[in-house]
Amino acid sequence: MSIRFTRSLVAGFGVLVAVVVVLTLAAPAQAHNYLIASTPSANETLTELPPLFSVTTNGTLLNIDGNAAGFALQVRDSAGLYYGDGCVTVDGPTILTGAALGVGGRYTVTWQVISTDAHTVSDSFDFTWQPPAGFAASSGSKTVPDCHGTLKPNATGTPLGGATPATAAVDNGTLATVLWIGGAVLAVGVAVLVTILATSRKKPGGKA
Ligand SMILES: [Cu+2]
Structure with a gap:
């Protein structure tokens, strides 16, 4: 017994x-946020410019001080030029930025967020831009958009936080x-x- x-x-x-x-x-x-939807979506052929580009993850993002520090949503063309002002808004599980594009072609979206567990998560995806007739193309910028001087991107264009896009997400x-x-x-x-x-x-x- x-x-x-x-x-x-x-x-x-x-x-x-x-x-x-x-x-x-x-x-x-389970605590790392991951992408569940985006505008444009990966490999989409975009034929009309939406008002905003966005990336939505599976959970609420950690916008610690409310000023989107560490968040980024960058759009580059195949020549490496940047489009948009670099300003990012965090809304629950989603980050948004005003949409701007140049001439038609292949573009890359690089995004970075602060996950629910305070870790930095980043990745990138491509899409194709086929502008409608008469579209007024923006001219791209060789420097990383800094949201009118409010951001301090590092030399490689990686936004605040420092994680390398794409590889960081895979490694995690x-x-x-x-x-x-x-x-x-x-x-x-x-x-x-x-x-x-x-x-x-x-x-x-x-x-x-
Ligand atoms: Cu984590």
């Missing part, structure tokens, strides 16, 4: 540890997956070890 009870207790504790380990390691992976996702799998393997290992220990104690001669 006593030995059996002890074994159950140890096994139960092992399962508890396993569950806690998995939950602890899996939680950060990969790291989360590795951590999750590692946690699951560790948890199973702990459970097996605890079971072996508990079982070995009931062998003849063994004392609990």
